Amino acid sequence: MKTLQENLRRRIAELLSGAYDLSGIEAEFTVPAERRFGDLSTTLAFALARKTRSKPFALANDIAARLQGQLPEAEEVRVAGGGFLNFFLRRDLFFRARLEAQARPLPPPARGEKVIVEHTSINPNKSAHIGHLRNSCLGDTLARCCRFLGYEVEVQNYIDDTGIQVADVVWGLLRHRRLDLEAIRRIPDLAAYLWELYAEVNRLFAGDEELAAQRREVHKRIEEKAEPEYGVCLHVAEQVLLDHVRTMEKLGIQYDLMARESDVIALDFFKAAAAELTGRGVMFPSADPDKRGCLVIHYEREKIEKIIVRSNGTITYVGKDIAYNLWKFDLLGRDFFYRPFHAYAGGHPIAMTASAPAPAAPGARFGRGRRVYNVIDVRQSYLQNLISQVLAQLGHPGAAAGFVHFSYEMVALTPACVRDMGLELEPGEEAKPYIEVSGRKGRAVKADDLIAMLEEKSHREVRRRNPELPEAEARKLSRRIAVAALRYFMIKFNLNTVIAFDFQEALNFEGDSGPYLQYAAVRLNSILRKAAAADIEAARGAASLAPLDGAERDAYWELALHLSLLETQAEYALAHHDISSLAAYAYLLCQKFNHYYHLFPVLAEPDPGRRALRLALVLLFKGRIETLLALLGIEIPERM
RNA sequence: GCGCCUGUAGCUCAAUGGAUAGAGCGUUGGCCUCCGGAGCCAAAGGCUAUGGGUUCGAAUCCCGUCAGGCGCGCCA
Numbered sequence: 001m002k003t004l005q006e007n008l009r010r011r012i013a014e015l016l017s018g019a020y021d022l023s024g025i026e027a028e029f030t031v032p033a034e035r036r037f038g039d040l041s042t043t044l045a046f047a048l049a050r051k052t053r054s055k056p057f058a059l060a061n062d063i064a065a066r067l068q069g070q071l072p073e074a075e076e077v078r079v080a081g082g083g084f085l086n087f088f089l090r091r092d093l094f095f096r097a098r099l100e101a102q103a104r105p106l107p108p109p110a111r112g113e114k115v116i117v118e119h120t121s122i123n124p125n126k127s128a129h130i131g132h133l134r135n136s137c138l139g140d141t142l143a144r145c146c147r148f149l150g151y152e153v154e155v156q157n158y159i160d161d162t163g164i165q166v167a168d169v170v171w172g173l174l175r176h177r178r179l180d181l182e183a184i185r186r187i188p189d190l191a192a193y194l195w196e197l198y199a200e201v202n203r204l205f206a207g208d209e210e211l212a213a214q215r216r217e218v219h220k221r222i223e224e225k226a227e228p229e230y231g232v233c234l235h236v237a238e239q240v241l242l243d244h245v246r247t248m249e250k251l252g253i254q255y256d257l258m259a260r261e262s263d264v265i266a267l268d269f270f271k272a273a274a275a276e277l278t279g280r281g282v283m284f285p286s287a288d289p290d291k292r293g294c295l296v297i298h299y300e301r302e303k304i305e306k307i308i309v310r311s312n313g314t315i316t317y318v319g320k321d322i323a324y325n326l327w328k329f330d331l332l333g334r335d336f337f338y339r340p341f342h343a344y345a346g347g348h349p350i351a352m353t354a355s356a357p358a359p360a361a362p363g364a365r366f367g368r369g370r371r372v373y374n375v376i377d378v379r380q381s382y383l384q385n386l387i388s389q390v391l392a393q394l395g396h397p398g399a400a401a402g403f404v405h406f407s408y409e410m411v412a413l414t415p416a417c418v419r420d421m422g423l424e425l426e427p428g429e430e431a432k433p434y435i436e437v438s439g440r441k442g443r444a445v446k447a448d449d450l451i452a453m454l455e456e457k458s459h460r461e462v463r464r465r466n467p468e469l470p471e472a473e474a475r476k477l478s479r480r481i482a483v484a485a486l487r488y489f490m491i492k493f494n495l496n497t498v499i500a501f502d503f504q505e506a507l508n509f510e511g512d513s514g515p516y517l518q519y520a521a522v523r524l525n526s527i528l529r530k531a532a533a534a535d536i537e538a539a540r541g542a543a544s545l546a547p548l549d550g551a552e553r554d555a556y557w558e559l560a561l562h563l564s565l566l567e568t569q570a571e572y573a574l575a576h577h578d579i580s581s582l583a584a585y586a587y588l589l590c591q592k593f594n595h596y597y598h599l600f601p602v603l604a605e606p607d608p609g610r611r612a613l614r615l616a617l618v619l620l621f622k623g624r625i626e627t628l629l630a631l632l633g634i635e636i637p638e639r640m
Numbered sequence: 641g642c643g644c645c646u647g648u649a650g651c652u653c654a655a656u657g658g659a660u661a662g663a664g665c666g667u668u669g670g671c672c673u674c675c676g677g678a679g680c681c682a683a684a685g686g687c688u689a690u691g692g693g694u695u696c697g698a699a700u701c702c703c704g705u706c707a708g709g710c711g712c713g714c715c716a
Contacts (some may be wrong), residue, residue, distance in 0.1 A: 293714090505664095510665085516678065
């Protein structure tokens, strides 16, 4: 399809070049809402009319006359709706090309461009929650999308293992619960244990100066590598990180590199960045008396000074993040050391940064991205914009252009949902549209709990429909369905839509949901199995749509046309940062398919020509939906 | 105060400046004489918050107004 659109665009430009100045105007094609308008539509005439200040309708008619009969792909060009140029494709030719492409799929074009996707990046001090799931599902789908389009992709997860959040639970373990490292090592599900503890210590800290001072002291001792705090901190960060990896692996989400903040600090990345920043005058001593002794950067957008180096000489989060992001583009002149961290069941390794040469270091080279996607929620826009500004100020326009804050709105809880979870509402919160998810306040749905609920519901449904299925099979199937439901739910909304989390909606397996997509694919596979058993063969080669009668031909053609748009859709999703459009496309395809096979059964069709054509469409659909659902991280089960 | 985002069916959301604003849930009514009902068909439900403007064309772009959310720390 892509080449079809490109061919059309090029031919049109050639045919019109003598008559019109098309500079700055590109023919973009869309599929019109109704087939009677045509198969592909372009608003070229409107754009040209605007430019030349002429009437679009007359212009469109002239263009149509010049194109008529000159395009090998198009049967006819018509003008409608005041100036739309509508193309009616040569259907048999098009359909044969689709069958051909299916039989001999081409690998994606190599882009020769490395893309880094940073996602997840959860503080390693407690289990993951639903807010983190949105991040990871978006990030993973983005990474899959880049890979599908031919980019080399590296997935990084940034671990803030030195922050105050980890210090909080270290304080809780050592001073509040009075455990030693050995006792801490014996805690079975540490991340879940800390989930409770983190909320508890934050309640204790609130308004207690004495405890707040203790907390600062613990933080300081961790920074100074003093025992037992430092050892407990390392243990906690590593164990919780492994817990996050396990949680995400359930959803088919994998990482290539864990980048640790402690290594950014130990290797003094900021020193290299600071030299550049001061050299270029981007960072300078503040003239503000309140910020005496601080080094700051002027944030142009909001005309404020952001502190990068505190008066005591320590570096803020932003400072470390600037250094880390310079490293991602290979603009720092320094590199981490690396060590193996973990290997997935399939063999894929995760590396972790290190601050000294490691004995069994992985061979892969990390970083050196041409484009960097930071999947971080919208609340960090300010800091991400600042980094982008700094990249430009340091004389790296390419990096500034390739730096993308892949920003999305938060997941929140409705007041009703908070109450259902047995949690207290603060005064005034009842009237709010939604309430922020907070691990600190213990106000969140744990990712593992939600996954378990989805598996439980899915298991009940599976059991009801397949009572004879062995239990192990039923469990495996339930997991796949749960993953589909969750991943689809997390990406189906626009990025700037706040998800006001609702159990009923998240647990929905009907209609606009992941399991609906799986169901369509499962039904389709069932048809193919029965066709194979009955030795029915699909049409191929010089197929023509002629054996189909009117209504079916239109429905058939409609589906074939939409099936061809997968690559176009993926490119659109990436270019516009619109992951949800892929979910919508998948849903549209499955709806169209369900509709089609209800009207036009394959196996019961007596006419062999028609039957072979229908089967060819089912096969075409199978190929496309498998690819598309893989892009969304959704597996297609044998049955369900 | 400054910066960013949002307002669309009863609810939750779509709609790439484009043709008659679409889905799901919920409601009402139909459909297995079947290739599996996690499905299909149909009905009801809309002054796209509001007032202007730009455009051949506005839910979409611009300016006001109203209502909500997020960010702006020598936390990370």
